[in-house]
Amino acid sequence: MDDHQPLYEAILIGDGKAARAATEQALAAGMDPLKLVQDHMMRAMAEVGRRFECHDYFVPELLLAARAMKSALEPIRPLLKNQSIGPSGCVLIGTVTGDLHDIGKNLVIAMLEGAGFEVVDLGVNVPPGQFVQKIKEKNPHIVAMSALLTTTMPAMKTTIDALKQAGVRNQVKIIVGGAPITQKYADEIGADGYTETASGAVALARKVMA
Amino acid sequence: MDDHQPLYEAILIGDGKAARAATEQALAAGMDPLKLVQDHMMRAMAEVGRRFECHDYFVPELLLAARAMKSALEPIRPLLKNQSIGPSGCVLIGTVTGDLHDIGKNLVIAMLEGAGFEVVDLGVNVPPGQFVQKIKEKNPHIVAMSALLTTTMPAMKTTIDALKQAGVRNQVKIIVGGAPITQKYADEIGADGYTETASGAVALARKVMA
Amino acid sequence: MNRFNKLAIDHPADLRFGIAPKPLTTRQGLKLGGGIVYPELNFTLPPMFVDESTMPEVREQYRGIIQGALARAAELEAPGLVVEFETLPPMTEHPAWGIELTRILLDGMAEAHARHGLKSVLRITPNDTREMERPPRMRSGPLFEAMLATFDGCAAAGAELLSIESVGGKEIHDEALMMGDLRGVLFGLCVMGVRDMRFLWTELQRIADKHGVHCAGDTACGFGNTAMVLAGQQMIPRVFAAVVRAISAVRTLVGYECGCVGPGKDCGYENPILKAITGFPMAMEGRTAACAHSSPLGNIAAAACDTWSNESVQNIKLLGGMAPTVYVEQLIYDCRVMNQALADGRDAALQYRKWLVASDAALDPQAYVLTPESAVAIARVIVNAPNHYAAGRAAGLTAVKLLRDAHRDGQVKILKRELPWLERMQKTLESLPAGENQFIDEMMGVVDTSKFVAADYEL
Amino acid sequence: MNRFNKLAIDHPADLRFGIAPKPLTTRQGLKLGGGIVYPELNFTLPPMFVDESTMPEVREQYRGIIQGALARAAELEAPGLVVEFETLPPMTEHPAWGIELTRILLDGMAEAHARHGLKSVLRITPNDTREMERPPRMRSGPLFEAMLATFDGCAAAGAELLSIESVGGKEIHDEALMMGDLRGVLFGLCVMGVRDMRFLWTELQRIADKHGVHCAGDTACGFGNTAMVLAGQQMIPRVFAAVVRAISAVRTLVGYECGCVGPGKDCGYENPILKAITGFPMAMEGRTAACAHSSPLGNIAAAACDTWSNESVQNIKLLGGMAPTVYVEQLIYDCRVMNQALADGRDAALQYRKWLVASDAALDPQAYVLTPESAVAIARVIVNAPNHYAAGRAAGLTAVKLLRDAHRDGQVKILKRELPWLERMQKTLESLPAGENQFIDEMMGVVDTSKFVAADYEL
Numbered sequence A, B: 001m002d003d004h005q006p007l008y009e010a011i012l013i014g015d016g017k018a019a020r021a022a023t024e025q026a027l028a029a030g031m032d033p034l035k036l037v038q039d040h041m042m043r044a045m046a047e048v049g050r051r052f053e054c055h056d057y058f059v060p061e062l063l064l065a066a067r068a069m070k071s072a073l074e075p076i077r078p079l080l081k082n083q084s085i086g087p088s089g090c091v092l093i094g095t096v097t098g099d100l101h102d103i104g105k106n107l108v109i110a111m112l113e114g115a116g117f118e119v120v121d122l123g124v125n126v127p128p129g130q131f132v133q134k135i136k137e138k139n140p141h142i143v144a145m146s147a148l149l150t151t152t153m154p155a156m157k158t159t160i161d162a163l164k165q166a167g168v169r170n171q172v173k174i175i176v177g178g179a180p181i182t183q184k185y186a187d188e189i190g191a192d193g194y195t196e197t198a199s200g201a202v203a204l205a206r207k208v209m210a
Numbered sequence C, D: 001m002n003r004f005n006k007l008a009i010d011h012p013a014d015l016r017f018g019i020a021p022k023p024l025t026t027r028q029g030l031k032l033g034g035g036i037v038y039p040e041l042n043f044t045l046p047p048m049f050v051d052e053s054t055m056p057e058v059r060e061q062y063r064g065i066i067q068g069a070l071a072r073a074a075e076l077e078a079p080g081l082v083v084e085f086e087t088l089p090p091m092t093e094h095p096a097w098g099i100e101l102t103r104i105l106l107d108g109m110a111e112a113h114a115r116h117g118l119k120s121v122l123r124i125t126p127n128d129t130r131e132m133e134r135p136p137r138m139r140s141g142p143l144f145e146a147m148l149a150t151f152d153g154c155a156a157a158g159a160e161l162l163s164i165e166s167v168g169g170k171e172i173h174d175e176a177l178m179m180g181d182l183r184g185v186l187f188g189l190c191v192m193g194v195r196d197m198r199f200l201w202t203e204l205q206r207i208a209d210k211h212g213v214h215c216a217g218d219t220a221c222g223f224g225n226t227a228m229v230l231a232g233q234q235m236i237p238r239v240f241a242a243v244v245r246a247i248s249a250v251r252t253l254v255g256y257e258c259g260c261v262g263p264g265k266d267c268g269y270e271n272p273i274l275k276a277i278t279g280f281p282m283a284m285e286g287r288t289a290a291c292a293h294s295s296p297l298g299n300i301a302a303a304a305c306d307t308w309s310n311e312s313v314q315n316i317k318l319l320g321g322m323a324p325t326v327y328v329e330q331l332i333y334d335c336r337v338m339n340q341a342l343a344d345g346r347d348a349a350l351q352y353r354k355w356l357v358a359s360d361a362a363l364d365p366q367a368y369v370l371t372p373e374s375a376v377a378i379a380r381v382i383v384n385a386p387n388h389y390a391a392g393r394a395a396g397l398t399a400v401k402l403l404r405d406a407h408r409d410g411q412v413k414i415l416k417r418e419l420p421w422l423e424r425m426q427k428t429l430e431s432l433p434a435g436e437n438q439f440i441d442e443m444m445g446v447v448d449t450s451k452f453v454a455a456d457y458e459l
């Protein structure tokens, strides 16, 4: 089976309908579902990631491919109940109290989801207590926080303090980002990682989980 | 006796020879030395200070006047042994370890001396231990430190820590200045005062001693 | 509502810095757009919380900023100065704080006027805090009320220019940007954005009238500049951001239709288009706003500016002084050159403008769509369109055409990987329905309607 | 030793930015002074100690600075870049540190060249640590040895341009400034300074020759800029600082007499005079160096620059990125305009130069003495003088005359309280003895000789 397989292509160009159709066809032809995922879907997503890294793809292509992958997985999921095609890890994400800046966070979500992470989006202006509560509920591997204002970045520290107070700090890795944030500030508040750009978030998430 | 007195004038224009001659003449004429100091010399220096404040005088005029005042005081000092014409206060000054920038410090010295302070100049690149030792020796009211580099400003904290360690911190007021220094930094390291400009040093010194 | 149906500046040569057909004279007599470019200083707090307990420190910060910056401006003999106070969200949520800080700034400005004769005017830019709730309540509720109260109190205190970076339409536009979806962009900017602008600026005009101050202008910051930042990070194509910029002018225009008289808000890089349409003076930011963000528009942004801004800088210490003081110095020197060129007459100013434009235009499609020629061309199709939807579509198509032609003629560098996007965008725009109602019907079936309150947009 | 006895640039119209009669070509092929103005980026550490224990963090800082700044420069397609590494004193005292950091910067530059084709060249500026001892040992001792070792190691590592802000003569000059004493100024600059420069740059030329690199140039920073800062704080008259600037050119010139080929060091505001004399390219700093210090020379400083510098900025975070990255962006945009004007030919460049000059010259005597006309006039009397002492005196007298005439003709604003100083300075300069020996004899009886080691100055 080679790279020119329709499923691989459909994901690469972000055509969800075609990807699903190709999957159903392959299943009907008796293909092993797990093999389908590993040999074609995963490889297509890896190629999408590579193209994005090289700046041949932009975010829209990345997101469309991720959506096509989701469509293609639908007929497969029921067949793989007991096998792990689960996510690389679970990330809880939000902008800190007082901060309303969506799009950086949303980009990070897109990057992470594109890389196979499960992401729980708490939205913007998230109070420390809500981070704590959701950690208890969702048991994520990583908590990601962003702040775009010099006057909201101190809320990162407040949030980490609240996590400590609640005894959940050590259950998660904490990563932070946003225009006024620096590596130094991340170190000072005791975060586990910092990235300057949204596209650095995937590598960072993998690094802190390693 | 009025403002047009030769002594007053001589100090105002910074003519040391004339100032001394006028003083000797006045003493010979039986003038009370203390009155001479208070009514003429001090008043001249106050006027010099005022002109400097209004930017009518520059530093050179200020320094020349201070020198003229010194000359004029010479024949008077022996007559006033037991009376206080002493300085407004004693200031120990130096740039911190690693810092070589003279002129800001020297300006502050000039301003302080012009305002009647006694100043002990420790020079540049002064290690914390030397500050401690000189405090013990000279018993100053104020310790003034300056730093012009971002990499020498941390030595201010080190110096204050050394003063604490040596148990002399509370004997003195500490004032700081220099390009990278801020009020916030001064507060953080526990200094008693900060001034942005050399010309602010006098007001600051008076304030911390009040 | 005053629809602009012809251009105030019909010829690209008349679209230039320092001169606006309809200048604005402030209470102290600054004539913005009247032949002199003025610096416009912006600033923000260093990293710190803003709450009841830190307000004493916050006051000190603003007092220090205004004193330091105005002293420097006086020293350098600035011909005048626009000060912009862009509040931080807590200062809009607590109008009393925003108003008090406005007074502190005005006091500093009055003192500099009394002592040094330095003329200045305050622009107040409260936050569009309506988006603190999701979905946002755009036309009512405590956040909305507090925002209006901030405007009202600041105008009463003496802030003469009212601005905001309003967010109506962002609920849909954000995702449209990330998906490279021009239909969503049009819906966010020219349907939702236009409707919210019309509502909001009608409210603000009421406040301005009450206090005898001016509605200055809005900016499509959260739209066009978000696109620019994403393009700068190579997240979306530059040509896409360039087309978004052109379309964004339609949204920003609504402010002027409702009574704004300029200067348009600094971060509205679409402002040259609006100057051509309205004739009002415009604030712009460029290279000297690198403290706030990078841009491919550092010089070209100055080509048609009437005030020249640094966008925003924290009040932190640089070796040469506090950053706002440093930046006011840089702005003043920038303005000095422009004003020297202006003093030498029309041809001289056009010579300088040529260099400002040429130095950026060929390097990035986002710059190319803002050359005086491009800006006037886009402005023209906007005023000729029957409604905002059609105007947005026409602006987008014109931008695409300008870029295709310029690329063909070797006048602008467009990366190979972006070329398919030009075609894709053209197709998308051409395939749009002719009527706004049909477009709305189509889009309401596609967009995530849980993200906004349809009634707040008359939808 | 090569005394310049005629001007390389005889006519003020030929003293302009981007073009030097004797351009310098770097190993990667940047031609400084060859028709393009290049940005020159400077930076320093944020508040932190530099010692053995912090060196890992120091390395990270410089790595981060160079990577961030060069990435931005590549993005903005800078035509090339000069990077200046002005060390901090511990890095000169411990040559191994300075050399290692030089390598880190060179690695970053090589990488940007390989990846983006960005050409750059490194200027290394160790500290004149000789003054760490008082009185300084100028010609021997461990501090001196370490300083030379730093130069040697950095040149070996690949730093192609050698510079320093040397301090010889400062021992006397500092107090002379504070006392408004022009005789002391002359003694510090043209007797002591000249002698130390001659010694020091002969040593540095040996090192440059050994490694095939260039002596670039010195600056009278601790003299002329100290005067400028004091004048800015209203501590000394501006006219005094202006005259000091003119005289300081004589000291800076000695570097070129000993083999320097430019670009002269950025903070030498006297550089236009030296460009006229030597024909070598010059670095200058102005408005975009407000991060490091205010100046009344923000635009005029660019009039004759070949590289355009920000002087120094801490590696701290601004909203738009780390400050060195922000400043490289600003410099690049500044240079783009100059290069556009240059591309339009001589008259166009002179048009732009006119605005740069005119925008500052009338406002401050320190700017006025640096107009192309003033610079050439001062340069001319310097090359016509029989020796450095006479040259300094002539430069001072010329500056005074230029200012008196300009004030009379209403071409420069001089504050009333400064006018007596013009007269006073003229009298002082006119009353000086004709011969250097007599002057030295007089001065050695007056100055505080405990502040310097006379033998180190052949005195």
Ligand SMILES: [Zn+2]
Pocket (backbone or CB within 6 Å): C165, C219, C221, C222, C225, C267
């Ligand atoms: Zn904005």
Ligand SMILES: [Zn+2]
Pocket (backbone or CB within 6 Å): D165, D219, D221, D222, D225, D267
């Ligand atoms: Zn310097």
Ligand SMILES: [Zn+2]
Pocket (backbone or CB within 6 Å): D042, D086, D266, D267, D311, D312
């Ligand atoms: Zn420097």
